[in-house]
Amino acid sequence: AIAAVEEWVRQNPEPNACDREALIALVTQCLDVGVPPSSIPLRQALVHHHALLEGEEKLAKLREYIRLERQKQGLDLDEPETEDAADAGDEEEPEEQDFSEEQREAERVAVAAALLGKNLLLLGGVPKQKVCDVLQDQLGCSARWLRTSKTDKAAKFEADIRKADYVVVVKNLVSHDICDKAREWTKETGRHCVVLRSGYGAVQIVHHLYEYLLGRDP
Known part of the structure; x- marks a missing residue:
């Protein structure tokens, strides 16, 4: 692009x-x-x-x-x-992190293999439907982004977090409670929590998911 x-x-x-x-x-x-x-x-x-x-x-x-x-x-x-x-x-x-087209595609393919047919939940700030649409198209998963603020308590989103296969938390746009509880609850359910520390476009989200999956790969 x-x-x-x-x-x-x-x-x-x-x-x-x-x-x-x-x-x-x-x-x-x-x-x-x-x-x-x-x-x-x-x-x-x-x-x-x-x-x-x-x-x-x-x-x-x-x-x-x-x-x-x-x-x-x-x-x-x-x-x-x-x-x-x-x-x-x-x-x-x-925010500055640029990837070659080859790297982007390699990461997308790897992440799509893991997320195909899964439920992806994003938490943090104002929902970006276009990003969700891109993720759904590129990864073959369902993607939903919930509006959250730094003052929200995690309990408000517990049911959604527990139902999701993968939870992506935009660290700088959520409360510490949400970040901590998302990790705790996904661990309890055997699901996955990825903390997004910088950038929240589709490319950055896929990259963080890729890095997370690499860390779990034996």
Whole structure:
């Protein structure tokens, strides 16, 4: 997906003469398939075309990372940092993790073999249905994402956690109680709990599931 954006930029070097909607469609597709807004190749590809993304609320986070990239390259040095940009900078290190297409496919195949026909439950923050759709399509499992906050108690989700074959917990977006109890309850039921420490797009989720399965592989 990133390669398509890079190719489009190469073919359209002058931002003022570009088809804005075409670029937005390509960038949105990248995010929908799990490319994180902090992706270095993505933001570097868009560093001179950032203005075309203005006004698109769903691309706000990506625009902040592009702005940081422009500053890193010596551009926009006089532009004041916004609160959102500061937050993006704080998240930059854990979010940055790019994989080759070959690695992504190898990990997807391995995870799909384990999750085929299984129930996958995701906990943390605001549910992302598009990510669930991608996971279901790529892994052959059912995927459900429940809205949670850092103040929620685990008991609220106990029944869902106990029924799921695999539980993925977005660590930074849930309470310690949920994280601890999810591990405890899945251990009791003989199921699986994966703690997602960074990134929560489809690519990152598959990668964490892959790493988890590797750890369990004798």
